Amino acid sequence: MGLDFSVVPDYLDVIFLGALWTIAITVCAGLLSFFGGIFFAVIALYGNAAVRLPFRFFEWLFMGTPLLLQLFLIYFGLVQIGIDLPAFVAGAIGLGLHFAVYNSELIQTAIVSVDKGQMEAARTLGLSRGQALRKVVIPQAVRDVIPPIGNNMIALLKDSALVSVIGVGELTLSSQLAIGRTYRPFEFYAVAAAFYYLINVVMEAVLRRLERKTALSR
Amino acid sequence: MANSEKFVEIRHARKSYGSLEVLKDISLSVDRGEIVAIIGPSGSGKSTLLRAINDLDSLSGGEVWLDGVQINKTLGHREYEKHINAMRQQVGMVFQHFNLFPHMSVRDNVTMAPKLLKGISDKEAEALAIEQLNHVGMLERIDYYPSQLSGGQKQRVAIARALAMKPKVMLFDEATSALDPELVEEVNQVMKMLAEEHMTMVIVTHEMDFAASVCDRVIFMDGGVVVEEGAPEQVFRNPKEERTRAFLRKHLSVHGKG
Ligand SMILES: Nc1ncnc2c1ncn2[C@@H]1O[C@H](COP(=O)(O)OP(=O)(O)OP(=O)(O)O)[C@@H](O)[C@H]1O
Ligand SMILES: [Mg+2]
Numbered sequence: 001m002g003l004d005f006s007v008v009p010d011y012l013d014v015i016f017l018g019a020l021w022t023i024a025i026t027v028c029a030g031l032l033s034f035f036g037g038i039f040f041a042v043i044a045l046y047g048n049a050a051v052r053l054p055f056r057f058f059e060w061l062f063m064g065t066p067l068l069l070q071l072f073l074i075y076f077g078l079v080q081i082g083i084d085l086p087a088f089v090a091g092a093i094g095l096g097l098h099f100a101v102y103n104s105e106l107i108q109t110a111i112v113s114v115d116k117g118q119m120e121a122a123r124t125l126g127l128s129r130g131q132a133l134r135k136v137v138i139p140q141a142v143r144d145v146i147p148p149i150g151n152n153m154i155a156l157l158k159d160s161a162l163v164s165v166i167g168v169g170e171l172t173l174s175s176q177l178a179i180g181r182t183y184r185p186f187e188f189y190a191v192a193a194a195f196y197y198l199i200n201v202v203m204e205a206v207l208r209r210l211e212r213k214t215a216l217s218r
Numbered sequence: 219m220a221n222s223e224k225f226v227e228i229r230h231a232r233k234s235y236g237s238l239e240v241l242k243d244i245s246l247s248v249d250r251g252e253i254v255a256i257i258g259p260s261g262s263g264k265s266t267l268l269r270a271i272n273d274l275d276s277l278s279g280g281e282v283w284l285d286g287v288q289i290n291k292t293l294g295h296r297e298y299e300k301h302i303n304a305m306r307q308q309v310g311m312v313f314q315h316f317n318l319f320p321h322m323s324v325r326d327n328v329t330m331a332p333k334l335l336k337g338i339s340d341k342e343a344e345a346l347a348i349e350q351l352n353h354v355g356m357l358e359r360i361d362y363y364p365s366q367l368s369g370g371q372k373q374r375v376a377i378a379r380a381l382a383m384k385p386k387v388m389l390f391d392e393a394t395s396a397l398d399p400e401l402v403e404e405v406n407q408v409m410k411m412l413a414e415e416h417m418t419m420v421i422v423t424h425e426m427d428f429a430a431s432v433c434d435r436v437i438f439m440d441g442g443v444v445v446e447e448g449a450p451e452q453v454f455r456n457p458k459e460e461r462t463r464a465f466l467r468k469h470l471s472v473h474g475k476g
Contacts, residue, residue: 121318
């Protein structure tokens with residue numbers, strides 16, 4: 001039995017819907033991983049022990065265990081303590097927090113390497129430390145880590161396939177659905193791969209644009 | 219206290235880093251509208267003293283007063299933060315390395331703090347940016363980013379940024395030391411202009427000519443103490459102390475004078 005892509009058009013709407021869910025979960029988890037990353041970085045650097053220690057545990061949990069396990073824990077595990085999240089929400093939170101921890105590491109390093117004179121200049125004008133961080137230090141730190149955070153976002157896109165295991169109907173799951181009906185794994189996995197590739201290309205283009213836009217601000 | 223005497227006053231300032239005594243019981247005052255230069259060899263504590271005025275470096279002992287209010291008063295942590303942030307709004311500071319905010323346009327560098335801290339409207343902020351940048355001759359660069367400016371232009375914007383908070387006193391820590399020689403003059407011109415407007419200024423500098431031509435009083439520091447102070451003519455032409463003489467011999471000869 002050779003390859004036959006003629007079955008694909010019948011399922012294109014299914015695949016397309018899956019692609020939309022992949023985009024949706026990537027955007028939601030991406031935003032969570034970005035803002036969560038900044039939040040965690042500030043806690044790690046400036047929080048008192050009472051918040052830093054729980055954060056350390058949390059960091060260990062998300063860096064030291066498989067993402068798949070984290071998704072299971074959030075989706076199936078939390079139900080036992082009365083937190084019943086829809087699959088999409090559980091998936092977005094799991095993916096988002098997982099990458100937030102990685103982004104936090106990047107942002108911490110970047111915050112520490114912003115020239116000390118920046119904080120001093122801001123404080124001299126009368127800004128509080130929090131205001132100086134928000135207006136002066138963090139924007140520069142974030143600007144400095146756009147490329148590696150972009151890489152994390154692309155890794156997040158690829159790992160979003162994992163949320164299929166908790167039943168989010170994203171690209172991988174929807175292609176599996178089509179395969180179940182047609183027994184044409186190669187064709188549909190190839191189509192799914194093409195969609196991932198397309199989303200990837202768009203993300204890289206956005207990233208380039210961001211890098212170019214911030215070039216002046218160095 | 220609107221008293222014009224002792225507008226800025228430092229009383230018995232002490233500062234140590236570990237066992238290193240950087241400031242040893244320094245007292246000095248600056249009148250309203252007075253322009254004071256602080257000179258002295260490297261490591262004598264000039265920057266430390268200047269930075270103590272707005273508590274950027276906290277003193278180990280002693281007091282700093284501005285216009286009748288103690289800047290470094292003893293308060294609980296939260297109250298002190300509020301107090302010091304309010305005090306710092308009244309003290310402009312200009313750094314050797316400019317420290318402009320590179321991610322902001324020239325306009326935003328000037329207006330960020332007034333907008334955030336004084337709650338002025340966008341319209342008022344725009345007027346303020348135009349006024350302050352025009353003042354230092356940088357209006358035509360209002361939409362530029364710091365990376366697109368020369369060192370002299372950066373420093374003029376940094377001065378405009380400090381002035382936009384309408385400070386009572388301006389502190390300069392070697393504002394021209396990092397500049398290429400040909401860019402020094404444009405910054406000196408701006409400082410001279412402020413002097414003519416009777417801005418109260420404390421200027422740490424290595425430029426003896428500038429200190430002599432602009433300042434009302436010169437303070438010579440060495441080893442964490444004020445060795446000598448007086449009118450520029452007196453300190454430069456007729457220094458009383460041997461340490462001052464030795465310093466000036468070295469410094470003025472570098473400039474081919476003496
Ligand atoms: N954070 C610090 N920790 C330890 N020592 C310090 C610190 N800051 C300054 N010092 C020391 O304090 C002394 C005075 O430093 P300061 O920067 O005030 O000198 P300065 O007169 O401004 O010198 P320069 O002309 O080189 O700028 C120096 O010996 C310096 O090494
Ligand atoms: Mg210094």
